[in-house]
Amino acid sequence: MKVSYQWLKSIGPELEAGIAELSERLAALGFPVEEVATLSEGFEGLVVAEVQGVREHPDADRLRLCDVDGGQGVVQVVCGADNVVEGGWYPFAPVGSTLPGGVTIGKVQLRGQESQGMLCSEKELGLGPDGTGLMVLEGRFSAGQPLASALGLEDLRLDVEVTANRPDLLSHEGIAREVAPGGHTALTLPPIPGEDPAASEALERLERHADPEEVSGDGVTIRIEAPDLCPRYVGLVVRGVRVAPSPHWLQTRLRAVGARPINNVVDATNYVLLELGQPLHAFDLQQVGGRSVVVRRARQGERIRTLDGEDRALNRDMLGICDEDRPMAVAGVIGGEESEVTDETSDVLLECALFTPGPIRSTRKALGLSTEASYRYERGVDPELQLRALRRVARIILATAGGEIRGPILDCRPGDFSRKTVSLRPSRVEALLGIPFDHESIRELLEPLGFSLEPQSPEELRVDVPGFRSYDVTREVDLIEEIARTHGYDHFPDVLGAFRPGAVPDHPLFELEDRVRDELVAWGMLEAQTPAFAPEGEGEVELLNPISSEERFLRGRLLPGLVRRLEYNLARGNRSVRLFEIGTVFALEDPGDLPRERTHLAAILHGDRFPPHWENEARGLDIWDLKGVLGRVADVVVGEGASVGPDAEGDSGSPFDPASRLVVRGVNGEAVGEAGRMPAARMDLPPWAGPVWGFELSLPVEPGPRKEIRYRPLPTHPGVDRDLALLLPEDLPVEELRGYIGREAGKYLRETRVFDVYRGKDLPEGHRSVALRLHFRAPGRTLTDLEVDEAVRRIVDVLREELGVGIRGQQDASGGA
């Protein structure tokens, strides 16, 4: 809400204390001032000038020579605007002054004629969009008067943040009521310059016709056919107005809060909206067909050309303000062009209505159009305000545009306007706020806000809610908030008392995520967080209103996002990229159900295995680094029984090169994740990039309890190692040997470790040498060589007989190769 400090002070004289105190007080009440703008800023040196003479430019058709009095003697100014007239008053930038946009005015020659300064348009002054002609100043001025004072810019504009629950603060009166030390009773509305007291007096005594369905008078009929959408519609006819630019005081007020003056009738309605918070509309009565106003739902497909020049189609959910046959305005949102007040208008029908907030909001959304009126109506306009606002606007129109009001006031009101009462228990106040408040202190806190209190019993107060608070104060708790707010949050203690710890157990996934992070951080990986949006093809859950086409879906997996992060890093020359992410992925469920969500873990690896060191040979990360970290992660994620093995078949959607594809399986053999080398062709990498490794796993929805650690006694006797160098066909996986070895080795084989893999010309074609170290140990005694030799012999035999594996050598491990 934009607030003029001068305007505010004219309503609440107690607010003279100054802007700093006002800002502080607003903030303490919950309405921080986001910005204070000095309106005269940038207008230094600019003045008001009178054009005393206008002559043709001898050498240019479209330029004129003006004799301009800017207070420093008459100077010649060349001007291109059509609307410059002798005797007119205009903003003037003398030589040496600077426009708000930063342009400094110098003495120039225009087509051979000297120009000493510049007469300005609205646009050149940054005051509005109109750059077609000079800005015409209305009122009495003196030549050389500072432009800021002439435009009423010696004011401060406050941008007050008003929360969505407080529509009553969307007006100068509302703000003043909230902050004035004396409360709502201390306010007065400023007098209207040029007002005829007798006319205003007559207005107060004007007859009023009221009816829930239809009222007529002064040749006009108002009928409400949709009482659920319009609880009240008040109309008043003003005849014989003279539509013209508004007087200076009115334009000043509007400009101070950034509104653009249009004409005296429209400006009067806007003024009252900003002053009291009541949206108003003025129709040209000549354009109201049948002199009837029908408040009804629009017909499907009915069209209206609105004031912003748009041709709009309405539907049955929208409320129209119609004449006999067509809509003249979209209720509570915007007026129509045909019934607009123009310079030709002489009779005006004023509308001062109340609309139901919800439908205004949906209409506003459907039309994609938010206006000052819709902003207030969708939040809630004071249901007690209409007559007061109507009289106020009528007085201003009479004072600025003349005319005559015969009456009656046409008050069509199907709604219920009885005041709401809310009961308030001081015991409940204490139960919620933690400190006691008695009747008297509650009264002192609530009454200045406009509430009236009536004790029902020592335990209960009856609180009468004023209309302007009828939207946000409907329950006891709403009053308790008012008590806390006006008492001041700072006045509550903040000493920690006793509390019961919560009885809700931790969701188990947090602990698992924590351990995964520990594991991967220990491997030297950095955690990334990427947005869950994805382009088409990377997810199946689609957004209705995406931010961009690249973010139209929700991701189905994490890796594509990490690939983009890798590309980003490599493009910036970051060679070593080891990123992991724990995040949510989405999949479609049955129609009507929410998407299925799973927490995934993914990683992407590129670059050197170790940080460069002068003594190390640089080596890139490879498949064994990937498989190593994957094994550890599988242990953490799946627990006991996890396996990691090759699976070149895979599903076709796998992002990995099939030959490098590893699959992580759970206890029951189900795939929980996969890993491998990511084909460079599918990524946007610089030419120097090395291989890219990645993995992605699905974390369990409900992780089981963490594996318990049990102590195993340490061996008491030494074991015996034997090395075997086996000649293995390339297509025989080492994994297949393990079963045979395990069966034949007897119960004392503790560990089988691959310690060398060798390929060379000295080996038979299609073979490699794999060296295994077998570790034997018996509990409680030392094994004899004989026992171990026997076991090794059995292993060698079975490998030869069953798999055709030859032996390159066999050694006592201590004996070396």
Next chain:
Amino acid sequence: MSTDGSLIEELKKLEEEALASVEGVRDEAELEEVRIAFLGRREGRISEILRKLGQVPPEERPPLGAEANRVKSRLEEALDERRSSFARERAPDRFREDLTLPGRERWIGGRHPVTRVVDELIAIFRDLGFSLARGPEAETEWYNFEALNTPLDHPAADEQDTLYLKAGHLLRSHTSPVQVRVMESHRPPIRVLAPGMVYRRDSYDATHTPVFAQLEGLAVDEGITFVDLKATLAEFARRYWGPGTRVRFRPSFFPFTEPSAEVDVKRVFRDAEGREQETDWIEIMGAGMVDPAVLEASGLDAERYTGFAFGMGPGRIGMLKYGVPDLRLFYENDVRFLEQFAGP
């Protein structure tokens, strides 16, 4: 006394002499000379005595032999000890490296800075009795708005511009739906934290991203008051930003809390010269007493139970804590940025 007695005497003297010689040597060469002088196979003086053992009458041999062996091993021990002490002294001389060269490192991994902040926040609230809860990121309008006392046709539903999936389904615009889900499934006392990602239809700028982390807190029990809310959050702030931290509560509006507050902190610290300095007020979270309508929508008796809730943005808190000027840095994941937060 016979010869053996004198031999034993001689041995004792030799022992003393040999030990003194060992003590007196200056280097290993001299030590070796001493060894040869006393224990050398041919000319060693103790070896000589041992050789004479054959000439001693058999009955005298055992005591003499025993004594000779004792002296021999005593001396060997002394020689060994001296030798290793020379070795120890010599060791640094043999170690020749330019120690200004860099050491061999390993890659240092690290949690995401936002995770670091969340971890720190959780640690503090754990002390205050809170446990961890989670809820879905794709939600229904009911949980995101209506159960939180936000009618869909109220402007408050607009304030967080929501991303919709299809009719009635959306991406949660705050972590507050978890409040309702927890209250539906558990009885008080409830004290939970719900960290998670939330979504808004914002464009990227220095302080906005369409996806960002939020941390929700909820405490519901009998007898919880506004004073408890203030005390708990002030306690949190003093633990997180230091004991001198000042905390300010300003009235605000959230549909699901009443009274509602914005919480600001002002850090007070001493600068290098020991002068007390303070920061500006910094807005860190929204909070309030759980609205009775939310308790009722979650199936709790609002006359019996009261509670408070709060929500903060770990990303925003991280920006303040680490001096990160732009929220987008957290989601670009430039490794040079992430590495600044690496390590334990």
